[in-house]
Amino acid sequence: MSTLEIHQIPTRSDNYVYLLRETSSGNAAVVDPSDAEPVLETLDMFGWNLTHVLATHHHDDHVGGVPEIKEATGCTVVGPKADRDRIPMIDVEVADGDTYRLYEAEAKVWDVPGHTSGHIAYWFAESQALFCGDTLFALGCGRVFEGTFEQMYDSISKFKEVPDETWVYCAHEYTMGNAKFALHVDPDNTELQAYAMQIQHRREAGVSTVPSLMGLERRTNPFLRADDPALASVLGMDGKSPVDVFAEIRTRKDNF
Ligand code: ZN
């Protein structure tokens, strides 16, 4: 086991691509490369050698750069078994419960369907890093395109296993919009109010709000609080199941 150095590359209007570097060598992996050019330029600038792509799901803003990156570097492409036909050039298929070894680091893989049916997440426990693609966002969660609300709720519930000190490396800078919605449904949460203020200051300064800390998300992200009776009560849903509460919050966000 060993820890990885993580470097964030902003791409497109609001995507985040991540480079994971093994500190003892010049080797690096890239998570969800939307585009090849910014990734290859960054590798060049740092003098790092790309060995792997880790993909979370088939959307173009996550794997659009894969063919060109593979052609340029000859790297190994790791991706969801369930999406083998939708993601170009997968060499290594991974699925729920697998442990994927990247250099000396180990990632636990979860199937997290809902946003897409084949979506997976990678948790590098020792690096305290969760790469969750479009499943969980800072103060939000992904839209449910290819699954049911119940599936999406079960998917984000898998993240209960990760400690509070884990950094949530989601794939988009959606935090400001998510904060406005979170405050709309949970207006009296003082920790959320403080977090939203901090987010606003960071965005005004042009600074990334990602990654966020799982512990803070657990106390402020309404989608992670669907099983909290206090939030159900605020929503007028006393006694409803966490899945029902989650579905209600997700539906309200879709229409916000
Ligand atoms: Zn997506």
Ligand code: FE
């Ligand atoms: Fe996306």
